[in-house]
Amino acid sequence: MSAPMIAWVPVVNRAYRFLTSFSLESHPSINIPSVEIHDVETAPEKRARTLKHLLKANHVNFSILFHDLQFDNHMAHILCSSYLLGANEDQLSHIYTEMSKTLEEWTDSPAEITDQDWRQFLGDRRYQRAYVDFFEDELALKHDYDWKIVVKEFFFEGENPLINCVISGLGHPLIQLGYAFEFSSKEIAMEALGLAATCYNHLHKYSDDPSYTKPSEKSTTSIFEVLHRIGADKRLDGIFKDKNGSNSSYLFEHHESLVLEHWNSWAIEDPIKQFEESQKAAAALLVATVADGAEDFDFFLVHILTSSHAARILLPFVPKKFHVGVVRQWFLLAIAVYIGQLRPKIDWAPVEKASVGDKGWKYVAHKAVTGPHAADAHYVKALRAMKEAASTWGDADGQYVSAAGVMAVQRRYERDEAATFKWEFTAMYLHNDPHSWGLRESFEKSIISRHRNHKRAI
Template sequence: MAVKKSSQVHLSPEHMGLARIDETAPGCLELASQMLQDNHDKYHMYFRDVAGHNHIPHSILSVIAMGGGPKELRRAYDDGTAIQRPLPPVDTQAVQDLKDPEKFMAKMLVLDGYTTFLAFFEQEIDLKGWKAVVNEYCFSRTPLAEALLSQLFEGLYHPIIHLGFGIEFDQPSIVAEALAHAASHDPGNIDQFFLRSEKLARSGSVKSKPLAELYTEVRDNEKIRGAARLQDGPFRGQGVLKRAMDELISVAAQFQVLPEDLERGTAEMMSCGAYTGAAQKAGKARKIDFFYMHLVTCSISLDVIMRQSWIMTKDKIRLLEWKGRLDLVWYAANGSAQMRAEDVIEYKPTLSKGMDWRGMYKAALNIHDDGHVVKFIRALKNGENVVRPFERSQNAASFPVTGDMWFKMAQICYDSTVNIGEENPNELSKKWVWGAGFEPAWMKIPDLESL
């Protein structure tokens, strides 16, 4: 029986990731490929039933892109494996059933269906090629493609982040994982938000506005601001949509991208998403919000997708608009935190003092966590690269994060996460603030005076 290519991981020097600074040491691609293969063959996409995604591929591929060596790769792999669950069994009959779009849709949204969807997408990719499969199952505008496209953004963007890594590193196995991830993920009911926002935008009844202005509209809307609940926990995105769907749609529909503005729109999304790093609290130690962080880590995946010649412009525009609109939802879901640019611009670094981007990369690669730190820092560097050409444009006000603010936020991230959880992994959550727009979330963060 022939080995399926789509179930095999083979990293190559032709696809080494964006925002690179240093070259990867000899032997690292082979080591990383084996680690990714082990993850693919052994571990579930969900290490727990609620808000528990497997980040091993994200972590390892970030290390590769950032020039890490064998030590850093082993650190990334070991930090991720301890909590993982084994793959559920494949339902072989269901794999065949999934060829029927109606049966496919009927079996979606069940976490333990992941392995069955994975086997199905591997078959499809072996037959058609991974680019054709992505186009068919995400962009063909069929009912199934519409459902799967929306699901890519579920779980705080995790399936589309995963897809971005698969495309960036040209790995069919990781593309298959991402599509299976989207198909099996439990729903947060963002599909209606996407489709209704899109319908309103296309109606011609609302004008386009810069994304930065829409963040302000979200914060100034009392109904939206009052709809956020800290007690919603990881489901806070669903909660704010449940309580203020119409109001969020009215704002989000104003983010509209023309074909000729695709590059500018991508940069705008990146800069505005990164501005949530300025969601700080007067008198408190500087922290990055865990939820807002994902607006940034997902941005590099969108940039990867925007660079693909095999994806049609209309589909790129749709993805970009959906990403910008969902960013507004997650901004609202965390209490529409006040952005304090001065806390970033005037930040006095501690452990990262004197570092440049190369030093930052090298230091961050040694931090023990599940990949969030390195993903965030590389995405900031990529954002700096993408936004730079627009900083002095006629619409410069649409880009709230420019210049050395990108590196300052990387320093805040590094200084506020390094050493936390080194002795006790149960304290890893203390690396972040968990709801920057909510007063109680800051009560657990040290005062600046105590540092």
């Protein structure tokens, strides 16, 4: 005998609330104030002018992707973050010099990109120069150098807009776009468009195709509850033996349903409050997953924090209908990386024991720009991200400043250089992308030897 109709009501209500919460017509939004915008293009101070010159030099001289098209150029990230943490002209110039040592000059693409075929080559990294040229032509010839119009057209308009794939490439398109808005920089904006186009991959479907968004019978508004469930999910035991950058790609290919089950269980009913909690979760995934007394921070989990920070920067500028979608994209990336890094336990206790006391954020900023790791983009970005989260939401319990203090002192990344390279490669070329066929054989032969001779903080 079938269940009585009244028994269906809870399920139907859950489904209705879930689906309407993501309706583009209702536009649930995350209305938070913008961070301070630093328009270095017009700022008269020497420090700001120095940053402007260095950003332009990077844009002209160095490609957005390098080292067999697998590493992302982080020059803008570290220069802007260091500037915000107080770096002076000499320190900014030193960072540029050090970062330049590992970057590569632009090379020609196989062909030009036009407004008739720009979607045809999405995901093909060989066209990085062509894509940046194309977007700059649009900027100059069609939009009178108003970079925000170009960003609006390609990121937020039309079918399958680029905003729906900004978590590709470990979230670097999202991160780059955040800096473009924060510094009102047309150069960084064009680079963000170039990254979004060249890093474009299968992840777009989870935002473009509404069929992947489904109601959950185990829905919760707590992101920490979802992470706890993932950590305790026995079905994920034994999928991976070791932490590895390529685990995330394998996860989507072979265990997509498990990822989506947990992804859809996070019900966003109070967007602002839950985004605040997600930022705390991002910091926790990096700092509170380090065992008490250990010194290693997970390189891949750093990107969960810095991409969440980018979302915080962008939300005031993104059309409301994309607000929840951007945060859900971030959470999809967070889930994949968290599982791929073997689901470390989140424990705030070691962080609470390591408060920086009266030193506070001045100490953290000083370590970031003058310490031995001042030229490490991920280190500096992570510290700045936690500082901004504390500024946005408050830090009465001192967890953000304590977490940043721990990282400022103990910075070290637990990672495998070859796995890092492989993560970027497999994440880009999953599902036998034809653009990868000519690269795969040389990649497999060179991955270990190249990294033994090319160690760096990417």
